[in-house]
Amino acid sequence: MIEMNKLEAGVLSTDPIIVVENLTARFGDDTILENVNFEVYRGEIFIILGGSGCGKSTLLKHMIGLHELASGRVTINGIDITSADDNEMGKLRRGMGMLFQSSALFGSMTLYENVALPLMEFTRLPLKIIDPIVKTKLGMVGLSGYENHLPSELSGGMKKRAGIARAIALDPTVLFFDEPSAGLDPVTSAELDMLIRNLNKGIGTTMVIVTHELESIFNVAHRIIMLDKSKKGIIAEGDPRELKEHSENPRVTNFFNRKATH
Amino acid sequence: MPHDQYALSVTGEKGGNITLSISGSASLDTISLMLPEIKTLLEEKHPSKLTTDLGSVEYLDSAGALLLIQLENEAKRKSVPFAYLNMSDKVKGIMTLLDRDALSTSPIIPEKRTTGFFERIGEASIGFYDDIIEVIAFGGELTLEIIYSLFHLRSVRWTDVIVYMKKVGVDGLPIVGLITFLLGLILAFMSSLQLKQFGANIYVPSLLSLAMVRELGPIMAAILVAGRSGSAFAAEIGTMKVNEEVDALITMGFNPIRFLAIPKIFAAIMVVPLLTLFADLFAIIGGLVIGVFFLDLTVYTYVQQSIKAITIFNIVTSMIKSVVLAILIAGIGCQRGFMVRGGAQDVGNATTSAVVAALFLIIAVDSIFAVLLSYIE
Numbered sequence: 001m002i003e004m005n006k007l008e009a010g011v012l013s014t015d016p017i018i019v020v021e022n023l024t025a026r027f028g029d030d031t032i033l034e035n036v037n038f039e040v041y042r043g044e045i046f047i048i049l050g051g052s053g054c055g056k057s058t059l060l061k062h063m064i065g066l067h068e069l070a071s072g073r074v075t076i077n078g079i080d081i082t083s084a085d086d087n088e089m090g091k092l093r094r095g096m097g098m099l100f101q102s103s104a105l106f107g108s109m110t111l112y113e114n115v116a117l118p119l120m121e122f123t124r125l126p127l128k129i130i131d132p133i134v135k136t137k138l139g140m141v142g143l144s145g146y147e148n149h150l151p152s153e154l155s156g157g158m159k160k161r162a163g164i165a166r167a168i169a170l171d172p173t174v175l176f177f178d179e180p181s182a183g184l185d186p187v188t189s190a191e192l193d194m195l196i197r198n199l200n201k202g203i204g205t206t207m208v209i210v211t212h213e214l215e216s217i218f219n220v221a222h223r224i225i226m227l228d229k230s231k232k233g234i235i236a237e238g239d240p241r242e243l244k245e246h247s248e249n250p251r252v253t254n255f256f257n258r259k260a261t262h
Numbered sequence: 263m264p265h266d267q268y269a270l271s272v273t274g275e276k277g278g279n280i281t282l283s284i285s286g287s288a289s290l291d292t293i294s295l296m297l298p299e300i301k302t303l304l305e306e307k308h309p310s311k312l313t314t315d316l317g318s319v320e321y322l323d324s325a326g327a328l329l330l331i332q333l334e335n336e337a338k339r340k341s342v343p344f345a346y347l348n349m350s351d352k353v354k355g356i357m358t359l360l361d362r363d364a365l366s367t368s369p370i371i372p373e374k375r376t377t378g379f380f381e382r383i384g385e386a387s388i389g390f391y392d393d394i395i396e397v398i399a400f401g402g403e404l405t406l407e408i409i410y411s412l413f414h415l416r417s418v419r420w421t422d423v424i425v426y427m428k429k430v431g432v433d434g435l436p437i438v439g440l441i442t443f444l445l446g447l448i449l450a451f452m453s454s455l456q457l458k459q460f461g462a463n464i465y466v467p468s469l470l471s472l473a474m475v476r477e478l479g480p481i482m483a484a485i486l487v488a489g490r491s492g493s494a495f496a497a498e499i500g501t502m503k504v505n506e507e508v509d510a511l512i513t514m515g516f517n518p519i520r521f522l523a524i525p526k527i528f529a530a531i532m533v534v535p536l537l538t539l540f541a542d543l544f545a546i547i548g549g550l551v552i553g554v555f556f557l558d559l560t561v562y563t564y565v566q567q568s569i570k571a572i573t574i575f576n577i578v579t580s581m582i583k584s585v586v587l588a589i590l591i592a593g594i595g596c597q598r599g600f601m602v603r604g605g606a607q608d609v610g611n612a613t614t615s616a617v618v619a620a621l622f623l624i625i626a627v628d629s630i631f632a633v634l635l636s637y638i639e
């Protein structure tokens with residue numbers, strides 16, 4: 001599997017779909033990220049790594065324009081999201097899907113309604129077509145039969161998966177996943193990796209994923225960046241397999257070899 | 263020795279080389295007694311060098327280890343040399359569990375609580391100022407969205423509008439009916455006590471119906487809607503904010519105001535005037551009971567007198583007033599919900615302040631209407 005991945009990485013385009021330039025993220029006076037620069041290529045699986053609390057979720061939220069950047073620029077599909085108007089942003093966002101770390105399912109709606117919502121609002125598809133789409137999306141994440149459950153009636157891992165089903169409802173061109181496999185058992189987690197690879201290969205979806213699962217990183221990632229809390233930015237970038245073997249930064253090798261820093 | 267027992271002994275000359283031996287259990291259960299005891303022992307002895315013998319410690323937990331570290335730090339502060347004696351591997355293991363730096367690291371962001379009286383007044387004023395700015399900004403955005411929705415009626419989520427119409431109107435009707443019925447009863451009774459003296463019973467119905475339609479009907483309906491639904495709107499949106507559901511809506515390309523606030527406001531606009539009419543009606547029925555049973559008026563006269571007192575103009579202005587109140591109550595409820603930043607407590611605060619702000623607005627709007635109408639009439 002690893003070999004296959006390398007092959008794919010070889011033929012990857014280097015046409016950037018997301019460009020992050022000098023991104024600085026602040027909450028009040030507390031600077032979380034400073035002058036972060038990277039690009040995500042069209043059709044790749046791009047993984048963001050880093051210790052707990054180093055600002056991965058913060059980076060994702062800044063990339064999709066949920067928080068205002070303290071400074072810098074984020075361009076998605078050629079549109080600068082820091083200066084785009086509501087209309088452009090709306091259009092852009094409909095082409096993206098986001099799984100929140102907290103799943104963020106709509107608590108007052110059933111799973112079916114959660115997944116159907118974007119389809120009903122943003123497409124003119126008749127219910128006859130929406131219905132099977134919703135069912136297959138729930139099936140993709142192993143939640144067939146749970147259409148009428150409310151989010152409060154699900155386990156944490158099931159909520160995560162439902163969040164994924166909602167994020168992929170519109171077959172977006174860019175997907176942002178914040179810790180998709182947190183709270184999942186190894187089997188489900190492996191199935192999720194497969195789903196990610198299939199979506200990526202099949203529809204060519206670009207994926208930006210935050211994850212800590214070493215195995216999953218080696219299974220799916222084309223490229224990674226690693227953030228660090230003390231540097232407030234990127235300490236490593238590239239192919240995870242090469243970084244594991246050849247990185248000179250002990251913090252990077254410790255991460256890949258699951259070693260404590262002290 | 264059971265887990266909650268310990269013994270301390272101190273050997274050595276006063277002012278000289280002191281050895282403190284701890285035996286038994288140094289744990290969460292014992293340190294509160296142990297700490298003052300050690301303190302007094304050491305204060306008596308004024309050691310020039312302190313050795314702590316842990317040879318007969320049978321049980322040590324992280325609280326006990328913390329006590330030792332504090333002892334060590336205290337000694338360091340007084341620049342007394344400090345050493346451990348007979349420290350077993352087990353004890354060593356527990357000691358390394360504690361992060362010594364954590365005791366001295368300062369918080370990344372300063373503590374938010376300020377206790378100074380003037381600081382608090384200052385903060386409250388700044389908070390109040392920010393609050394007003396936010397309300398105005400939200401009001402502007404909301405107005406734009408209402409206008410947009412009026413021109414794009416298809417973009418309104420009508421299924422939600424109907425759900426909220428039921429919640430605000432149908433579910434609110436019983437309490438509105440009950441309270442205004444009793445209000446009518448009381449008003450009619452109290453006014454009849456006075457008017458009876460002059461034989462002016464016949465004016466009770468007109469007094470009541472005019473008071474209800476012009477002032478009390480819109481106010482009572484609005485107060486009840488503020489308490490029942492304004493607060494519910496704030497809680498609902500606030501909870502969605504806490505759960506990142508509002509963020510999820512934004513990333514899916516929805517406009518949260520259009521999605522969450524507009525249906526509530528449209529429902530309120532349609533339902534509050536109806537509730538007002540019902541409030542008028544139930545109050546008049548309440549008055550009717552008094553009129554028929556205490557004042558010997560016939561039902562026919564009572565109703566006729568009630569209707570005679572009110573004009574179409576009164577009803578129209580009362581409807582306009584309730585529409586304005588509906589927008590304000592629902593709007594402030596939604597605004598408070600969107601302002602929630604923190605957790606569950608913030609949702610509670612938002613709910614309270616939604617009601618308080620709505621009550622203030624109700625009275626303010628009513629006064630403005632009273633002044634305006636007095637010029638028009």
Ligand SMILES: Nc1ncnc2c1ncn2[C@@H]1O[C@H](COP(=O)(O)OP(=O)(O)OP(=O)(O)O)[C@@H](O)[C@H]1O
Nearest residue numbers: 027030032050051052053054055056057058059101
């Ligand atoms: N809304 C907020 N207000 C203030 N500070 C915040 C906020 N959200 C996050 N932070 C701070 O930003 C830092 C990074 O948080 P973030 O959630 O991005 O971490 P993370 O890398 O996603 O961690 P994890 O792996 O645990 O999810 C933390 O130090 C946190 O205290």
Ligand SMILES: [Mg+2]
Nearest residue numbers: 056057058101
């Ligand atoms: Mg996170």
